[in-house]
Amino acid sequence: MRALVFGQRVSFVEAYPDIEVGDGECLVRVHLAGICATDLEIAKGYMGFAGVLGHEFVGTVESGPRDWRGRRVVSEINCPCRKCDLCQAGLANHCRERTVVGISGRDGCFADQVAVPAENLHAVPEGISDEEAVFVEPLAAAYQVVRQCSIEARSRVAVVGTGRLGLLVAQVLAATGCRLVAVGRNPATLLFCEKKQIQPVSTRELVARQDHDVVVECTGSPEGLKIALAMLRPRGTLVLKSTYAAAAALDLAPVVVNEINVLGSRCGPFPDALDALARRQIDVSAMVSRTFRLERGVEALEAARSPDHIKILLRINSP
Amino acid sequence: MRALVFGQRVSFVEAYPDIEVGDGECLVRVHLAGICATDLEIAKGYMGFAGVLGHEFVGTVESGPRDWRGRRVVSEINCPCRKCDLCQAGLANHCRERTVVGISGRDGCFADQVAVPAENLHAVPEGISDEEAVFVEPLAAAYQVVRQCSIEARSRVAVVGTGRLGLLVAQVLAATGCRLVAVGRNPATLLFCEKKQIQPVSTRELVARQDHDVVVECTGSPEGLKIALAMLRPRGTLVLKSTYAAAAALDLAPVVVNEINVLGSRCGPFPDALDALARRQIDVSAMVSRTFRLERGVEALEAARSPDHIKILLRINSP
Numbered sequence: 316m317r318a319l320v321f322g323q324r325v326s327f328v329e330a331y332p333d334i335e336v337g338d339g340e341c342l343v344r345v346h347l348a349g350i351c352a353t354d355l356e357i358a359k360g361y362m363g364f365a366g367v368l369g370h371e372f373v374g375t376v377e378s379g380p381r382d383w384r385g386r387r388v389v390s391e392i393n394c395p396c397r398k399c400d401l402c403q404a405g406l407a408n409h410c411r412e413r414t415v416v417g418i419s420g421r422d423g424c425f426a427d428q429v430a431v432p433a434e435n436l437h438a439v440p441e442g443i444s445d446e447e448a449v450f451v452e453p454l455a456a457a458y459q460v461v462r463q464c465s466i467e468a469r470s471r472v473a474v475v476g477t478g479r480l481g482l483l484v485a486q487v488l489a490a491t492g493c494r495l496v497a498v499g500r501n502p503a504t505l506l507f508c509e510k511k512q513i514q515p516v517s518t519r520e521l522v523a524r525q526d527h528d529v530v531v532e533c534t535g536s537p538e539g540l541k542i543a544l545a546m547l548r549p550r551g552t553l554v555l556k557s558t559y560a561a562a563a564a565l566d567l568a569p570v571v572v573n574e575i576n577v578l579g580s581r582c583g584p585f586p587d588a589l590d591a592l593a594r595r596q597i598d599v600s601a602m603v604s605r606t607f608r609l610e611r612g613v614e615a616l617e618a619a620r621s622p623d624h625i626k627i628l629l630r631i632n633s634p
Numbered sequence: 635m636r637a638l639v640f641g642q643r644v645s646f647v648e649a650y651p652d653i654e655v656g657d658g659e660c661l662v663r664v665h666l667a668g669i670c671a672t673d674l675e676i677a678k679g680y681m682g683f684a685g686v687l688g689h690e691f692v693g694t695v696e697s698g699p700r701d702w703r704g705r706r707v708v709s710e711i712n713c714p715c716r717k718c719d720l721c722q723a724g725l726a727n728h729c730r731e732r733t734v735v736g737i738s739g740r741d742g743c744f745a746d747q748v749a750v751p752a753e754n755l756h757a758v759p760e761g762i763s764d765e766e767a768v769f770v771e772p773l774a775a776a777y778q779v780v781r782q783c784s785i786e787a788r789s790r791v792a793v794v795g796t797g798r799l800g801l802l803v804a805q806v807l808a809a810t811g812c813r814l815v816a817v818g819r820n821p822a823t824l825l826f827c828e829k830k831q832i833q834p835v836s837t838r839e840l841v842a843r844q845d846h847d848v849v850v851e852c853t854g855s856p857e858g859l860k861i862a863l864a865m866l867r868p869r870g871t872l873v874l875k876s877t878y879a880a881a882a883a884l885d886l887a888p889v890v891v892n893e894i895n896v897l898g899s900r901c902g903p904f905p906d907a908l909d910a911l912a913r914r915q916i917d918v919s920a921m922v923s924r925t926f927r928l929e930r931g932v933e934a935l936e937a938a939r940s941p942d943h944i945k946i947l948l949r950i951n952s953p
Binding site for chain 1: 877
């Protein structure tokens with residue numbers, strides 16, 4: 316099968332070996348896949364991963380348990396052992412022995428086919444297109460923010476970073492009715508915020524005054540972290556939503572003095588994301604900058620690194 | 635008056651100018667004062683402070699509002715403006731305009747007298763000696779940990795660092811009945827833990843397995859942070875209890891991947907500390923390594939830096 320593979324570097328492979336499908340797993344024919352910051356970091360060697368890249372996708376089940384065959388699905392990415400102490404404690408997403416689709420110990424979805432445990436699948440309702448469904452994984456991650464910290468209508472909340480993840484997080488937060496600003500550098504994405512009735516603030520005009528209750532850092536950069544801390548009030552909550560692959564580090568003196576609560580935030584609830592898309596609460600279509608064919612995957616990854624683009628998709632098979 | 639002063643360096647001054655006492659403030663004659671890690675950092679230039687050092691003390695009110703005169707007291711260290719948005723929001727300890735006794739904008743207690751707002755004072759019950767009362771400020775800081783995060787009997791909790799602050803935190807945590815270990819390097823302080831029925835673990839024998847629900851970092855060192863993260867389970871809470879004056883920084887990749895909750899923790903509730911001392915729940919007396927006269931304050935600070943000592947006190951005036 317065709318696949319976009321990372322070894323020493325990223326390359327398109329015409330004849331990647333067929334995927335082995337484990338017990339209780341489904342083989343999914345991939346329609347469309349999304350590129351996210353984690354893929355870009357992995358392509359630089361983060362996590363020491365080697366294999367097929369990619370973890371955001373929508374596809375159709377080709378083989379596996381009968382209930383699933385022929386269904387259009389999205390898939391959670393953590394594949395737990397269901398046996399270790401963390402699995403037993405209800406923390407399967409943090410399983411000690413887990414593999415993670417396209418990230419750790421398991422081939423990803425930038426390929427004709429991907430194998431995932433049937434338990435990881437969620438059926439996609441008819442009203443949600445492939446172009447929307449491919450956003451379910453990152454949108455679920457955005458919903459994790461409102462699962463982890465309580466946001467009220469009177470809460471002052473800031474999202475730092477108006478890239479692909481920041482725009483999802485901002486839209487999820489906007490739906491809570493909180494007092495929200497989105498801080499970014501890119502005029503195009505700031506305009507996107509404005510259209511969604513989210514107050515945009517350019518980093519050039521920002522006057523940070525340590526007066527936000529919750530700040531969600533979505534840039535993954537030291538500069539973004541600095542802005543986030545400068546905006547956060549004492550006893551406020553700083554949510555770290557990015558992949559910090561480089562040696563991004565947090566200066567701890569202000570964290571202690573201001574008694575800040577730092578919350579790491581990773582994967583999130585798929586049902587919340589599917590529900591929001593079905594109810595048309597979140598606009599993902601407008602975030603797609605370009606769609607590449609799988610054969611041009613190397614070029615697609617390059618495009619995803621550019622600040623001129625928001626979301627880059629890979630068209631892998633027609634539905 | 636006599637005072638231990640930090641300018642370019644720490645020096646004992648025989649005739650420091652008399653303290654100005656503001657409206658609503660009391661002048662307190664200091665009996666006994668304690669040296670903590672923050673003092674040591676300030677003496678290295680942290681916070682850019684200049685003036686009389688010290689913020690842990692017990693003394694007798696000499697002048698001020700009539701209700702307080704002649705009473706034996708301890709004092710909270712944050713002096714808020716009571717007007718700014720944070721004061722209005724109930725976060726007076728984080729007041730934007732605050733001064734902090736011996737730390738920021740206000741002379742401290744390593745002197746014959748110290749001025750503090752009457753609102754900051756707490757009367758010391760007769761059953762608590764000066765040698766115990768001088769621990770109220772750091773003990774209150776230890777109680778802040780159990781105020782900020784919920785500890786249950788089944789919680790697995792670790793304290794990293796068995797210095798002056800770690801031993802207070804460990805005793806406070808032990809009183810919750812949780813499953814507690816104290817990790818340290820110093821055989822003497824590990825023995826202290828053992829006597830208090832707190833399971834001691836030498837850093838040399840430690841096998842960290844990411845299986846503690848809460849880890850309280852009390853060393854303020856990069857090594858301590860590393861141990862704390864290695865002991866903490868995914869979705870666990872890392873409490874930062876130390877003064878991180880140097881560029882101590884936290885690697886953020888594991889914070890995000892393991893969805894860790896990092897909690898900065900500073901000053902705490904004085905009533906909890908006074909109550910615990912009155913009920914003899916916390917043993918502070920055994921923590922005193924040496925008591926120096928104020929004149930030998932420079933030497934006392936040196937002694938406080940030594941791992942051979944736990945708590946160093948300064949005897950300033952007889953009661």
